[in-house]
Amino acid sequence: MVTLKDIAAEAGVSITTVSNVVHNRTSRVSPERVAKIWEIIEREQYVPSMTARTLANAESSIIGVITHMTPQNTGSTMSDPFLGSFVDGIESRTRAEGYYLMIRSVEDARALDFLSRSWRLSGLIFTGMFQDDFFTCTQKLGIPYVLIDSYIDQPDVYNIGLEDEKGGYIATKHLLEKGHRTIAFASPSIRPGGVVEKRLLGYKRALGEFGVAFDPALVFTQEITVEEGRRLGAALSKRTEITGVFASADILAGGIMAGLREQGVCVPRDKSIVGFDDNYLCQLTNPSLTTIHQDAEQKGILATEMILAQLRGEPIEQRSVILPVSLVERESVRDIRETR
Numbered sequence: 001m002v003t004l005k006d007i008a009a010e011a012g013v014s015i016t017t018v019s020n021v022v023h024n025r026t027s028r029v030s031p032e033r034v035a036k037i038w039e040i041i042e043r044e045q046y047v048p049s050m051t052a053r054t055l056a057n058a059e060s061s062i063i064g065v066i067t068h069m070t071p072q073n074t075g076s077t078m079s080d081p082f083l084g085s086f087v088d089g090i091e092s093r094t095r096a097e098g099y100y101l102m103i104r105s106v107e108d109a110r111a112l113d114f115l116s117r118s119w120r121l122s123g124l125i126f127t128g129m130f131q132d133d134f135f136t137c138t139q140k141l142g143i144p145y146v147l148i149d150s151y152i153d154q155p156d157v158y159n160i161g162l163e164d165e166k167g168g169y170i171a172t173k174h175l176l177e178k179g180h181r182t183i184a185f186a187s188p189s190i191r192p193g194g195v196v197e198k199r200l201l202g203y204k205r206a207l208g209e210f211g212v213a214f215d216p217a218l219v220f221t222q223e224i225t226v227e228e229g230r231r232l233g234a235a236l237s238k239r240t241e242i243t244g245v246f247a248s249a250d251i252l253a254g255g256i257m258a259g260l261r262e263q264g265v266c267v268p269r270d271k272s273i274v275g276f277d278d279n280y281l282c283q284l285t286n287p288s289l290t291t292i293h294q295d296a297e298q299k300g301i302l303a304t305e306m307i308l309a310q311l312r313g314e315p316i317e318q319r320s321v322i323l324p325v326s327l328v329e330r331e332s333v334r335d336i337r338e339t340r
Helices: 003-010 017-022 030-046 052-055 083-096 107-117 133-140 165-178 195-208 226-237 249-261 294-310
Strands: 062-068 100-106 123-127 145-148 161-163 184-185 219-223 242-246 272-277 292-293 320-323 326-328
Touching: 003 030, 017 030, 062 107, 083 100, 083 123, 083 133, 083 249, 083 294, 100 107, 107 133, 123 195, 123 294, 145 294, 161 165, 161 294, 165 184, 165 195, 165 242, 165 272, 165 292, 184 195, 184 226, 184 249, 195 320, 219 226, 226 249, 242 249, 294 320, 320 326
Parallel strands: 062 100, 062 123, 123 145, 145 161, 161 320, 184 219, 184 242, 242 272, 272 292
Antiparallel strands: 292 326
C-alpha cells in the first residue's frame, strides 16, 4: 500500500507538502506540484488513514458542532432549519481548510468528556451553552472552542452572538405599531441567561414603550417543533382576544400558523404573527412569514474562523462578535387600525 512517504519521494517534495495537498492546504504549494501530487494519488489510489493520523498527531482534524441537549430539549439535532444554515457555514470553511465535521447532541459533562477523548477532537463549537457544569467541563478539555449565542460573561470566552433583545423588541414593536395590544410570546423553555430570555426582555420593553402591561399568561412555552407549534396554534385559535403572536423561532411560527389554519383561523385576517431567524420556511408558509432576520451561515463561518485561528496560534482581536438583526416584512401581519 502506497504511503505519504512514497508519494513525496516520487513527487520530489516533503511529506508535509503532500499532507497539505491531501487536506486542501495548498496556498504555499505551486499549482504544478499540486497537480503532480494529485496525479500520483489518483494513480496509486491512495486513501489517508484517519486512525493513523489521529495516533500520530494526537488529534483527528475533526471539529465538533455540539448541541447541549437537556431533558426539556428532545428530538433531532438537525430538525431546526436554523441549525442547518448555521452548519452550512461551518462545513464550507472546515472543508476548505482540510478539517472534518462532526455534529452531535451531548446531554451532560461526562458524555462530552468521553466524546472528546474518544475522537481526539481538534476544536468544538457549542450551541445552547449556559454557565453550568457542562461549561466547566468544556473549559477543562484543553481544546479550542467557540460558543454560539451564549451569554456567559467571561473575558477568555470566544462567542458569536446576536442582538437577541433587539430582535424581540423590534418584532413586538412591529405588531404594536400595527395596532395589536394583546400579543402572545411563544418560545421553548426560558432559562436565565439564554437567548430566549433576551428575546422575552425585548418583548417586554416594546410593550412598556406602548403602555401595555406585561401579562405572564400570554407567555407560552413548548418545544421548537412543527407539531408542538400546531398544538399551540390550536390553543391560540380559541383565544380571540389575542390578535398578535411573536414566536421566537420560525419553525415554531410555521407550526402555529398550521394549527390556526386547521381550526379555521386565518393569518393575518384573524391573527398576525412574527417569527425569528428568517430561514427558508418563511417563504414557504401561506401567507409568507414576517420575521426577524439573522445570518445563520455567517455565524457559522465566523465561528469556524475563530476555531482555526486558535488552532494556528494566531491572535484574535475580538473574542465576542455580536451580529445584527433586522425586520423582514412579508404577509403575516395585518394593520388592525384600518378596521377601527
